[in-house]
Amino acid sequence: MKKEYAVNLILPFILLALFLGGGAVSFYYIQKNMSWQSRSKFDAQAFEIIALINLRINRDTNMLYGFKGLYAASKSVERNEFESYANTIDLANNYPGISSVSFHSKVLKEELEFFSDNVKNDISTNPEGYKNFQIFPASEDREYMVALYGYPEKENLAGLGFNSYSDPIRTETMNRAVIDNGPILSPKILLATDNTPVFNIVLPIFQNNKPTETQEERQNNLLGFAMASFKIDRFFNNIINESQLDNKEFAFTIYDDNNLLYAYNDTNNKNLIRSDELELGGRTWKINFYGNTQYGLNKFEKSAPWLALTAFIISGVFIFLFVYSLSISQKRAVDIAKTITREIKESEEKFRVITEAAKDAIIMMDEKGRIVLWNKAAEEMFGYQEDEVKNKELHNIITVKKEHQKKENILNFGKTGESDVLGKNIEVEVKRKSGEIFNIELTVAKANLDNRWHAIGIVRDITERKKNERLEKERAEELARMNRLMIGRELKMIELKKEIEKFKKQKKDD
Structure with a gap:
């Protein structure tokens, strides 16, 4: 009798420990799931920022090739032609990131006076000409690179005449463009007129019919x-x-050669960190993204782990007090057993509700690899109902590769509770009931239940993410193809011009 009484007295503590353990497990996996959701939203936001920067820079670089084609199509381009072309492509609406587009002309020192007079007397767009035009700053160099045209002209009027070769950084950028015979991105520089921080893309233009x-x-x-x-x-x-x-x-910083180029929303919350590098116009931008572990979560999602833990603790304390009060009376042993059974079922139901509410598939298998838990998300992901897979070996149902079906790995885990995949995020190819093969991200944890090792897998379908990665790669290839087409079109225009000149010369000779 005393032995039975002692057992009954220990029982409430065991139940309390089970509830506290269940609460801790629920807290861990729900928090893990929320962290994955936060990380996914964080990465998606960073990816969008990177894609937009890439798109803008490549698109705007292609626009400069249009101006180069304008020069290739004629012996010279007058100010009104330059302005007309800029209006035609609707620079303000189609290229909103650009502050201005300009043409800088190479001028030898002995030609400066003649060049300045021509600009002052240019009335193609301004009836009064440019009487105040002057080249600045003065230099002893043999060659000048003078800002001749600017669009919009009103905003760029003060910068006309600026000699870019007076600035070592601008000079180096332009020299690299000539060496590479292509567009080059400059470091951060200051506008000559008002010291506003800017960066430039420069594209060299050569004299027609001249070798390059x-x-x-x-x-x-x-x-x-x-x-x-x-x-x-x-x-x-x-x-x-x-x-x-x-x-x-959410915050991010952009560095160009260890020099800060831009910073958005400086924050001290740097639990989530992502670093990327962008190769743009011969330069490398390093982008660091920062966020906290609850980025993108609503109030309910942020509090979900604590709500689950609180529910288990309250239930556990209630059961503990209830069972403890009953355990002091031997005659009420039957009632205690019934109450325990009911409460355990309720706690199991709560755990199942939380499991079924999870967006990710949650699968548990025993020490022999047999499925003992298969939540609603797993049913939707793989196409099997729980009663179709219960007590069946998981690896024979969903795995594709034979290396993932090795029985000895499962049996070793069942004996030791050890495995190379524990606590890691791994990507695996699996199959649905329909036979469709798709990619998942899998995280595996272990739990010792009734002195037997169980593996708990959190499964996420990453088909859409893989698709986005493939689309981004295709987009980059498409941009590269467009660049090649633009360059090819320019070369064809140059060849056509050469043929026309050749035809004119032959006709003149005849």
């Missing part, structure tokens, strides 16, 4: 540069507005 095969030929036959200027704050704020980013829990 070697670096020396390109340097000798350089006509000037088409240049797109971007006010840094305006460029990135426009991207932020397009992505509809308005979250104080």
